[in-house]
């Protein structure tokens with residue numbers, strides 16, 4: 001099939017691959033200023049615990065040793081700030097995100113927190129990173145990969161920029177498989193989240209996309225295979241909160 005005619009999903013809609021990024025950009029442009037508040041409201045604050053688990057796995061050194069982290073699709077910097085605060089003076093984090101509005105919010109937050117010396121914000125597409133090979137000790141990605149049109153390209157780029165012995169950690173919504181809870185989660189996702197989104201951001205459709213994109217994301221075992229196909233070794237995943245999210249890990253060895 002010619003590349004131009006390839007199709008993918010934007011939520012439940014089938015769209016040309018070339019159109020997905022623009023539509024994703026529109027979503028995050030629309031919600032950028034209320035993005036962090038929405039995360040707290042939607043997850044009841046749980047996203048903080050999920051991100052802390054990710055940061056524990058990053059395990060930045062507490063001393064002077066240089067430790068370079070790339071936070072892909074890092075948005076407003078939530079994960080980057082946590083990594084910088086957990087690490088010592090040698091820890092540096094680059095937040096790379098395609099969306100200028102999310103990055104602008106992140107830069108303001110970094111200044112407010114006094115973290116602008118250790119966290120920098122750079123606009124870039126996860127599918128086409130400009131960083132050199134073997135450059136980072138760790139690449140993180142939280143709730144970003146399902147928004148990227150060409151997931152395989154982003155995984156290949158994460159692999160390329162990691163040094164040997166470096167780790168890729170990817171936090172993403174996953175699949176709930178607990179009888180009873182799954183029905184509740186479904187109801188909450190489709191009935192409650194878009195309404196909260198409408199009230200808080202004025203954009204119900206953005207949060208309908210969010211919920212649908214979660215359902216369309218590959219099941220964790222399939223995603224593990226995709227990470228392995230990019231070259232990563234010792235790939236694993238850890239479900240959290242009954243599978244609402246999973247932390248995927250792979251090493252460049």
Ligand SMILES: C[S@@+](CC[C@H](N)C(=O)[O-])C[C@H]1O[C@@H](n2cnc3c(N)ncnc32)[C@H](O)[C@@H]1O
Nearest residue numbers: 073074075097098099102125126142143144147
């Ligand atoms: C749900 S937000 C996650 C933000 C942040 N990681 C967090 O956990 O709060 C998804 C982010 O992915 C970014 N994104 C979407 N497509 C991207 C791409 N191709 N390359 C880099 N970032 C992308 C969006 O701009 C948005 O900031």
